Amino acid sequence: MNKSRKTGFDCPPHLLQVLAWILEFATIFVFYFFIVPIQSLLNQILMSVLFGIFQLAFIYHAFLLTKSDPTDSTLRQKPRIIRSTDAYLTYCSLCVSEVSNDSKHCMKCNRCVSKFDHHCNFVNNCIGKCNYWIFIKVIILLEMMEVIFLVCCSYVIYIWNFDSNHIKDVINGIYGDNSEFGLIIACWILGVLSLIILLANGYLISLHVWLITHKITTYELICKKRLKKTGFDSSVNIDSDETKIIPSALTGSSKRNIHASS
Numbered sequence: 001m002n003k004s005r006k007t008g009f010d011c012p013p014h015l016l017q018v019l020a021w022i023l024e025f026a027t028i029f030v031f032y033f034f035i036v037p038i039q040s041l042l043n044q045i046l047m048s049v050l051f052g053i054f055q056l057a058f059i060y061h062a063f064l065l066t067k068s069d070p071t072d073s074t075l076r077q078k079p080r081i082i083r084s085t086d087a088y089l090t091y092c093s094l095c096v097s098e099v100s101n102d103s104k105h106c107m108k109c110n111r112c113v114s115k116f117d118h119h120c121n122f123v124n125n126c127i128g129k130c131n132y133w134i135f136i137k138v139i140i141l142l143e144m145m146e147v148i149f150l151v152c153c154s155y156v157i158y159i160w161n162f163d164s165n166h167i168k169d170v171i172n173g174i175y176g177d178n179s180e181f182g183l184i185i186a187c188w189i190l191g192v193l194s195l196i197i198l199l200a201n202g203y204l205i206s207l208h209v210w211l212i213t214h215k216i217t218t219y220e221l222i223c224k225k226r227l228k229k230t231g232f233d234s235s236v237n238i239d240s241d242e243t244k245i246i247p248s249a250l251t252g253s254s255k256r257n258i259h260a261s262s
Contacts, residue, residue, distance in 0.1 A: 005109035008066035008125030016121040017066075023193065027149060028055060030190055034183040035152050038159070051148050058141040062123065065138055070128035072099045072112040102129075104219060117217040139205055146198040153191035160184055 008017065031051060036044050074089065075097055089098040094105050095112050104116035106126050115129035127135045211218060 004071070004111040005125075006069045006071065006111075008068075008123045010124075014121045014124045017124040020122045024059070027190060027194075030183075030186045031149060031152065034186060035156055038156065038183075047148075047152065051145070051152075054141055054145045054148065058138065058145055061134055061138045061141060065120075065127075065131055065134045066123040066125055068125065068131035068134065070113045070116075070126050070130045072103045072114045074099050074103075075112060115217065116219050118219060136208060139201055139208070143198065143201050143205060146194050146201065150191060150194045150198060153187040153194065156183065156187045157191070 032048070036048055039047060072095075075095055090101050090103070091097075092099045092103070092105055092112050094110070097112075099105075099112040100114050102115045103112040105112045106116065106119050108119050109126055111126075113126040113128040115132070117127040117132055117135075119126050120135070123138075125131075207218075211221060216224075
């Protein structure tokens with residue numbers, strides 16, 4: 001059995017986690033070293049402060065989300081509760097312990113997570129009861145940040161089309177001849193990526209607004225869709241070699257089953 005993951009900083013890191021941080025710092029570099037210098041002094045101050053505030057807030061909350069430990073609190077007890085008659089606990093044979101009824105075992109992290117929502121590869125961590133609202137703050141901050149960056153990239157491309165000499169004079173004066181082409185290429189590439197992230201993340205935000213208003217988790221929504229699709233009215237859904245548990249909130253029951261990851 002693999003060692004249980006406590007936080008998103010536990011090795012090995014996920015590829016999407018690494019790529020996300022590379023893209024984050026690439027965005028910061030292009031913004032402050034290429035986009036800001038070609039603006040007027042007032043715009044430089046306003047853009048630097050506004051983007052900087054959202055960047056710092058995003059990095060701080062992304063760090064908290066990655067560092068958080070959403071493991072079921074019952075598993076932290078010493079000694080662990082092996083068997084119990086408590087109606088609010090369910091036995092997990094993978095954790096070899098009783099866990100909360102609303103917990104689910106994540107196979108990627110090899111631990112049960114209280115009020116499991118989903119496993120996020122971008123922070124290499126599970127999203128659950130203790131860190132769900134941090135996750136919400138992260139995706140909202142990301143959306144605001146992408147809006148600002150996309151507007152700035154679009155503005156640079158607009159200036160390039162109507163007053164390319166200004167960009168050439170400023171950028172070439174700082175970084176040398178023909179360096180303005182690097183700026184335009186970077187703005188196009190990161191601008192397109194920013195638009196994709198903006199749309200995908202916008203959909204994610206709208207999904208979680210819907211989930212919050214309906215008081216269910218992402219995992220519970222997936223389970224509902226599976227029940228509707230298969231018509232298999234049971235708290236256990238066998239799919240390939242994994243056992244997937246339909247939360248008791250959806251079935252009206254509290255069955256003692258093995259929790260396994262989807």
